[in-house]
């Protein structure tokens with residue numbers, strides 16, 4: 001995995017303050033599927049969070065100094081590594097601790113509902129490699145589709161009116177979109193890359209029009225989990241050019257490598273890399289492009 005080129009921007013984001021702005025852009029496409037009915041216990045407010053780590057989790061966890069993934073996530077999301085190295089504490093009135101490893105055997109659906117931090121990385125993210133070009137084989141795994149909502153809440157705020165007031169309206173190609181202020185500089189960096197690509201090939205523009213949208217405070221269909229769009233950290237590109245696993249029996253993709261590279265180079269994951277594909281969906285998830293976040297065999301308990 002290459003050195004992340006967005007790291008300077010990501011670091012700068014830590015100092016960006018909240019600004020209110022007008023409303024443009026509204027995602028209307030499902031970026032992730034409606035799952036089967038939930039069978040796992042569910043926390044009251046934020047998926048993936050535990051009030052305290054279990055005893056087994058504390059035993060299973062490695063000291064923080066040997067688990068750079070925790071330090072990386074703490075840096076990117078504004079959390080702190082717990083003194084015992086068992087997880088992350090996020091700034092909240094409840095003192096929520098998210099375990100690195102909760103010691104539970106989980107189904108795919110349970111990982112979506114109540115992931116620990118380690119679950120984030122079970123499917124490696126294959127950045128900058130196209131899934132065998134347009135119309136290639138269906139990707140395996142769903143890298144990035146698991147979200148630890150307590151981390152997103154810590155970084156961006158919980159979805160709702162207070163978060164919506166923070167949003168900013170920014171230019172995107174020849175449109176304006178509404179995003180979280182912490183993501184606005186990163187999206188601007190993507191836009192700069194796209195402008196360079198479009199200058200070389202005007203045909204790329206058709207993938208950057210008829211946007212599915214950015215901010216939309218909604219849950220994923222059939223679940224009570226928030227969409228990444230509810231945080232203002234995701235953008236759906238051209239709806240007419242998109243393919244979605246629920247509507248299309250086989251994987252297909254028309255989005256060109258130039259566009260995907262522009263987003264991934266700045267820390268956005270692409271829904272076209274999911275077995276449950278959603279090819280117009282891009283979501284800011286810098287942990288998948290920072291080498292120090294990726295668990296090594298030394299820190300991976302599985």
Ligand SMILES: [Zn+2]
Pocket residue numbers: 027029030031229234235236280281282
């Ligand atoms: Zn989306």
